[in-house]
Amino acid sequence: MPTDRRSAGTYELLFVIGIIAISFSSIFVRWSSADVAVIAMYRLYLTNLLMLPLVWRYRHEWMRLQLRQWGLLIASGVMLALHFLLWMASLRLTTVASSTVILTLEPVFVMLASYVLFRTRVNRMMLIGIGIAMVGSIIIGSGDFALSGDALVGDLLSMLGALAVAIHMMLGKHLRKDMSAFVYNFSVFALAATSLAVYNLVRGIPFFGYEAKEWGVFLLLAIVPTLFGHYLFNWLLKFMNTAAVSMSVLGEPVIASVLAWMLLGEALTIYQLGAGMLILFGVWLFIRHGDKE
Structure with missing residues (x-):
């Protein structure tokens, strides 16, 4: 935890x-x-490429990994691949606002799974938060269904993507107890990318022949949201409270919706606005009153 105001300001x-x-x-x-x-x-493979210069430094840690750890790493990688596959597919069917706000249900799914598997304590305010968030999700789904059946499918894909990343996060939390952030992230990114490569190979999706603009987008995804987003959050967990870092899920749909309005010309409907506020408030209550680590 930061010990002075200057350090706290830097982390914030x-x-x-x-x-x-x-x-x-x-x-x-x-x-x-x-x-x-x-x-x-390619988002994940390019991220690995950018991380490659530091791999040699962690070679001894990789050599010490046990078979069980590799099995869990593979499972975590497959879940991350599934998350990207489902969530990115949802963006082709529904709006950025609906897709990203539904993703905020991830910590709710993590807690529900923890309760079922490990009997983790859930207090009354957390249950209220879960209920509010779920009501908001139902409202978004009903509103999008009124607009388009495809939009509802997109909402469902986003929710399944949130479930997949919740499993990925649970596996990661367990693995990170005895593993550095670099080794975990590099391994999982590589395994997830390879899972997607197998998927593309089976489906006959071409690996090459894309325009320069596409490669630019792949690289932007590797640098901006992956390294300066997800990897940065993993690093900040060493200096900030886990609950505080978890609050990042509340900021993404707000900023993403504004960016979609500015750059894609997407407008928010009254259903999305109202239901989105409900989901964000419910998830905020859930995280705010969750157990502190």
Whole structure:
């Protein structure tokens, strides 16, 4: 934890930068016309390429990994790949606002799974927060269904993507007890990208032949939301409270919706605005009253 105001201010600034960075993810995906599985694959492979210069430094840690740890790393990578596949597909069917706000249900899914598997304590305010967030999700779904059946499918894909990343996060939390952030992230990114490569190979999706603009989008996704977003949050966990870092999920849909309005011309409907506020408030209550680590 930071011990002085200057350090705290630096970490808070980096936290804001991270929220802005991850908010660009949905915009970059919309800018690409490539298959979502290709976008996700190259996003992760290019992130690994950028991290490559530091790999040698951690070689001894990789050599000490046990078979069980590799099994959990593979499971975490597959779940991350599934998350990207489902969530990016949702952006082709529904709006940025609906897709990103539904993703904020991730910590709710994590707690529900923790309760079922480990009997983690859930207090009354957390249950109220879960209820409010779920009501908001139902309202978004009903509003989008009134507009388009495809939009509702997109909402469902985003929710399944949130469930997949929740499993990924639970596995990561367990693995990170005995593993550095670099080794965990590099391994999972590589395994997720390889899972997507196998998926593309089976489906016959081409690996090459994309325009320079597409490669630019792949690289932007690797640098901005991945390194300056997700990786930065993992690093900040060493200096900030976990609950505070978890609040980043509340900032992404707000900034992403504004960016979508500015850069994509998307407008918010009354359903999305009202339901989005309900979801964000419910998730805020849930995180605010959750157990502190």
